[in-house]
Amino acid sequence: MASPLLINVAELLRRAGSIREVDRQIEADVFEFADSRIVAGSQVDVALTLEALSDGIVVHGTLGAEWNFECRRCLRPLTGRAEVEVQELYQAVISDPDAYPITGEQLDLLEMARQNVLLAVPLAPLCRTDCPGLCPQCGADLQTASCSCSRAERDDRWSALDALRTDES
Ligand SMILES: [Zn+2]
Ligand SMILES: [Zn+2]
Incomplete structure (x- = not known):
């Protein structure tokens, strides 16, 4: 399946300083999180700004996702919402080892979003700090x-x- 977050950046690449907003709600299933903490059937909020630099495109903004898990002490079911601020670089010619690729004037936000959401979801939540x-x-x-x-x-x-x-x- 084609990534719903594959963005054509031909325009951006022509003019450093130009900006494009990507505001979407994407089905969590599309990300293939393979992580039971992410609520199946929920939506992931993608609110990102793409900004052209001379040597790449910087992507910044927020990602939001619903999670469910259990308290690590009492196993009571918990739900929450993870919001994560991201700032990532995409490059056609990779010079920054942390950069994501721009391939054929397109960049895919999906894998970047997937990784950032998984890092934002709690690993060992508590229902309350003194549980x-x-x-x-x-x-x-x-x-x-x-x-x-x-x-x-x-x-x-x-x-x-x-x-x-x-x-x-
Ligand atoms: Zn608890
Ligand atoms: Zn007892």
């Missing part, structure tokens, strides 16, 4: 439930079991 998480013994969600487990003094039944285990070894 107490789950009880390591009974699995109770300590944010909504208090359990009778105590991490210091354990239940007698468990002590008995421990004693048994020690005998066996």
